[in-house]
Amino acid sequence: MPVNTVLPKPPTEDKRWKIIETTMRRNDFQPDALIESLHSVQQTFGFLDIPSMRWVAAALKVPLSKVYGVATFYHFFTLKPQGKHVCVVCMGTACYIKGGRQLLDEIQRHYAIAEGQTTKDGQLSLLVARCIGACGLAPTVVVDGNVLGKRSAAELLAALDETVERKRQS
Amino acid sequence: MKPEELISMMEKARADSSAFEHEIRVCTESGCMSLQSDTLLKALGDEVKTRGMTDKICVKGVGCMGLCCNGPLVQADTAMYQFAKPEHASAIVQGLSTQPVAELLCNTQQPFFTRQKLVVRENSGHVDPESLVDCIAHGAYQALLKALTTMTPHQVIQEISDSGLRGRGGAGFPTGLKWATVSKAGGSDKYVICNGDEGDPGAFMDRSVMEGDPHRVLEGMAIAAYAVGAENGVIYVRAEYPLAVKRLTKAINLARRHELIGHNIFGTKFSFNVELRLGAGAFVCGEETALIASVEGKRGVPRPRPPYPANSGLFGCPTLINNVETYANVAPIINKGAAWFAQIGTEKSKGTKIFALTGTVKNCGLIEVAMGMPLREIIYDIAGGVPNGKAFKAVQTGGPSGGCIPAELLDITVDYESLAKAGSIMGSGGMIVMDETSNMVDVARFFMEFCMTESCGKCVPCRVGTYEMHQLLNRICEKRGTPEDLQLLKDLCGMVKQTSLCGLGQSAPNPVLSTLRYFEHEYLDLVNQTQAAHADQSPAATGEHIELEVLP
Numbered sequence: 001m002p003v004n005t006v007l008p009k010p011p012t013e014d015k016r017w018k019i020i021e022t023t024m025r026r027n028d029f030q031p032d033a034l035i036e037s038l039h040s041v042q043q044t045f046g047f048l049d050i051p052s053m054r055w056v057a058a059a060l061k062v063p064l065s066k067v068y069g070v071a072t073f074y075h076f077f078t079l080k081p082q083g084k085h086v087c088v089v090c091m092g093t094a095c096y097i098k099g100g101r102q103l104l105d106e107i108q109r110h111y112a113i114a115e116g117q118t119t120k121d122g123q124l125s126l127l128v129a130r131c132i133g134a135c136g137l138a139p140t141v142v143v144d145g146n147v148l149g150k151r152s153a154a155e156l157l158a159a160l161d162e163t164v165e166r167k168r169q170s
Numbered sequence: 171m172k173p174e175e176l177i178s179m180m181e182k183a184r185a186d187s188s189a190f191e192h193e194i195r196v197c198t199e200s201g202c203m204s205l206q207s208d209t210l211l212k213a214l215g216d217e218v219k220t221r222g223m224t225d226k227i228c229v230k231g232v233g234c235m236g237l238c239c240n241g242p243l244v245q246a247d248t249a250m251y252q253f254a255k256p257e258h259a260s261a262i263v264q265g266l267s268t269q270p271v272a273e274l275l276c277n278t279q280q281p282f283f284t285r286q287k288l289v290v291r292e293n294s295g296h297v298d299p300e301s302l303v304d305c306i307a308h309g310a311y312q313a314l315l316k317a318l319t320t321m322t323p324h325q326v327i328q329e330i331s332d333s334g335l336r337g338r339g340g341a342g343f344p345t346g347l348k349w350a351t352v353s354k355a356g357g358s359d360k361y362v363i364c365n366g367d368e369g370d371p372g373a374f375m376d377r378s379v380m381e382g383d384p385h386r387v388l389e390g391m392a393i394a395a396y397a398v399g400a401e402n403g404v405i406y407v408r409a410e411y412p413l414a415v416k417r418l419t420k421a422i423n424l425a426r427r428h429e430l431i432g433h434n435i436f437g438t439k440f441s442f443n444v445e446l447r448l449g450a451g452a453f454v455c456g457e458e459t460a461l462i463a464s465v466e467g468k469r470g471v472p473r474p475r476p477p478y479p480a481n482s483g484l485f486g487c488p489t490l491i492n493n494v495e496t497y498a499n500v501a502p503i504i505n506k507g508a509a510w511f512a513q514i515g516t517e518k519s520k521g522t523k524i525f526a527l528t529g530t531v532k533n534c535g536l537i538e539v540a541m542g543m544p545l546r547e548i549i550y551d552i553a554g555g556v557p558n559g560k561a562f563k564a565v566q567t568g569g570p571s572g573g574c575i576p577a578e579l580l581d582i583t584v585d586y587e588s589l590a591k592a593g594s595i596m597g598s599g600g601m602i603v604m605d606e607t608s609n610m611v612d613v614a615r616f617f618m619e620f621c622m623t624e625s626c627g628k629c630v631p632c633r634v635g636t637y638e639m640h641q642l643l644n645r646i647c648e649k650r651g652t653p654e655d656l657q658l659l660k661d662l663c664g665m666v667k668q669t670s671l672c673g674l675g676q677s678a679p680n681p682v683l684s685t686l687r688y689f690e691h692e693y694l695d696l697v698n699q700t701q702a703a704h705a706d707q708s709p710a711a712t713g714e715h716i717e718l719e720v721l722p
Binding site: 030031032033034035036038039062066069070073074075076077091092093094095096097098129130131132133134135136137138140146147148149 | 200201203204205238239241368369370371372373374377409410411447448449450451452453464465466467468469470485526528529530534535536566569600602604608613616617620624626
C-alpha cells in the first residue's frame with residue numbers, strides 16, 4: 001500500500017494534532033480509518049469542528065461530505081463543544097423502568113437545560129445514553145466518567161452540584 | 171510460541187498459583203468498578219503487603235461474578251462477600267486465617283448461584299483478564315492448540331455443527347452452517363468479525379465476556395479463522411464500553427507478543443491477525459451489513475442481501491460474522507467435544523445462554539443457564555422475584571426487537587422457538603422484569619422512540635413508519651388517541667414489519683405487537699379515556715383543535 005507522505009497542514013499549531021496523525025499513520029492513512037480518526041479528534045479536543053473534519057478528510061483522501069455524513073450519523077460524535085463537566089443519563093430499558101426519565105427531568109429542571117445542551121456558564125453538559133451496560137445498578141448516571149448508580153434525584157443533584165461547584169473553585 | 175511452551179507456561183503458572191495459601195478475587199468489571207472496587211483491590215493489596223504476606227496471599231482483579239446489584243463482590247477463598255468497601259480490606263484479609271466477615275457474607279448456596287450452568291462464564295470471576303499467564307493457567311488457548319495440531323479445518327466445522335451451537339446474537343442461525351458457507355466461499359482473503367456492538371438497551375452480557383475473559387473471545391475467533399480459512403480478524407466494539415476496549419486491546423497485544431496470534435501460530439502454517447475497531451453509537455450497526463460498512467469507515471447503513479457477507483462482506487471478501495458469546499462458546503466445544511455440548515439444553519437449542527437480569531427483581535445481574543429453563547424458574551428462583559410486595563407483570567426479552575411476555579406465559583421455556591412462539595425473541599439476552607406499576611403502552615412507546623431515533627433512514631417504511639407509530643403511541647399515552655389511531659397503529663405494525671430492509675425495521679413493531687397481544691386492554695383504556703374526555707369537553711380543550719387563519 002502506498003503511504004501518504006505529504007500530509008496536509010493541521011488546522012492550528014496545536015501539538016495535539018500529532019495524536020490524531022499517529023492514529024491515521026497507524027492505519028496507513030486508509031479511508032477505512034475514518035471513524036478511528038474522528039474518535040481520536042473527539043478524544044483529544046472534546047468535539048469535532050469543521051476545520052478538524054476538513055483536515056481528516058484531506059489526510060485520508062475522503063470527501064468532506066462523507067466525513068460530515070459519518071460524524072453526524074453516529075451518536076457518539078458531537079459537533080458542539082462540551083461543558084467542563086459532562087453528565088450522561090442512561091436511558092436504557094432497565095434505567096427507564098427504574099426511573100431514569102424522572103432523574104433526567106429533575107436535572108433538566110435544576111440546571112434549566114434540555115438534553116444535549118450545556119449550561120450558560122459552560123460548566124455542565126447534559127447528555128443521554130442508550131445504555132451504558134451497568135444495568136445491575138439502574139438507574140445510572142455517568143458524571144465525568146464516573147458511574148453513579150441507584151441514586152435518588154436528590155442525592156444525584158447534590159453530587160452534581162458538588163462536582164460543578166468544586167471544580168469551579170479550583 | 172511452540173506447543174511445548176504453552177504447556178510449560180500453563181504448568182508453571184498453575185504451580186505458582188498453588189504456592190499461595192489464600193486467594194482473594196475482586197470483581198473489576200464496569201459495574202463493580204463504578205462502586206470503587208478498584209480502590210478496594212488496591213486496599214486489599216496494600217493490606218497484604220503491610221502484613222508481609224505477599225507470598226502467602228494472592229490478590230487479583232477478576233471478571234464478573236454475577237450478582238451485580240450487590241457489588242462490589244469479593245471472593246476470599248471459599249467466602250463470597252457483597253457490598254465490600256475499601257475500609258473492609260483489613261477485616262477481609264484477617265478473615266482468611268480466622269472467621270469470615272459475617273456482615274458482608276453473600277450466600278452462595280442461594281438459587282441465584284446454584285441453578286446456573288457455567289460454560290461461557292466458567293472462568294469469569296476466576297481469571298485476571300489483564301494477565302495472559304493467569305488465563306493460560308486456566309486453560310486459555312488449549313482449544314486453539316488442539317484445533318491447529320490435531321484437527322483439520324473441516325473437522326473443526328464438523329465439531330461445531332455437531333454441537334448444535336446457534337448464533338447468540340439473537341437470530342439463532344446455526345453456527346456450523348455459517349462457518350461451512352464461508353469456508354466454501356472462494357477467494358484467498360477472508361475475514362472473521364466479532365460483533366461486540368451490544369446495542370440492546372438493558373443487555374450487558376457481551377460487555378461482561380469481553381471485560382472478564384477477553385482471551386476466550388480471541389481464541390474462539392482464531393479457531394473460527396482456522397476453520398474457514400481466514401487470516402484477518404476484526405473485533406468491533408462499542409465505544410460506550412471503554413473498559414472492554416482497554417481489556418481487549420491489552421489481550422490482543424499480549425497474545426501477539428507471545429505469538430498466540432500472528433504468523434505461524436504454534437509452528438503451524440496458520441497465521442492470524444486481529445484488529446480492534448470502535449463503534450460510535452449506532453444500534454443499527456448490530457446488523458451485519460451495517461456493521462461491515464462501519465468497519466470500512468462508512469455510515470452504518472445496511473444493504474440488501476444477497477450477496478451475503480459469507481460471499482461478499484468486508485472489503486468485498488468472504489466474511490464470517492459472529493457474536494461475542496458465540497465465539498466464547500467455541501473453545502469449550504473444541505476442548506470437551508460436540509457431544510458434551512449437545513447434551514446441554516433442549517433438542518433445538520443447545521448449550522447455555524447468558525442473560526442480563528434487570529428491572530424490578532430482587533437479584534439483578536448476569537446469569538448463565540442451560541437452554542430450556544422455564545421463565546418462572548429464572549424470575550422467581552434465580553432472580554428472587556419482584557420485590558416490595560408488587561406483582562409481576564411482564565418480562566421483556568430481546569430488547570427493541572423483542573417483546574413482552576406476560577405472567578400467564580411464565581411457564582414457557584427459554585429457547586429460540588418458545589420465545590418466538592410467545593411473540594418475543596431470544597435476542598442477545600437482555601431480560602427486563604416489570605412489575606404492576608409499569609404501563610405497557612408507555613413501554614411500547616419507549617421502544618418505538620428508540621427504534622425511531624436509531625433508524626438509519628435508508629428505507630422509507632422504517633424511517634417514516636417508526637416516526638408515525640411513535641406519534642400514534644404518544645397520542646394514545648397522552649389520552650388523545652382515538653380508536654382509529656389504534657387501528658392505524660396496528661396496520662402500520664404489519665406494514666413496517668413486512669417492508670423494511672433490515673432487521674431493525676422488521677422487528678421494530680415487535681414491542682407494540684406483543685403488548686397489543688397481551689395487554690390490549692391498556693391501550694383500550696387509554697383510548698376510552700380520550701372518548702370520555704371528548705364527550706365532556708369542547709374539542710379545543712383536548713388540544714386537537716387547530717385554528718387556521720389567512721395572513722393578510
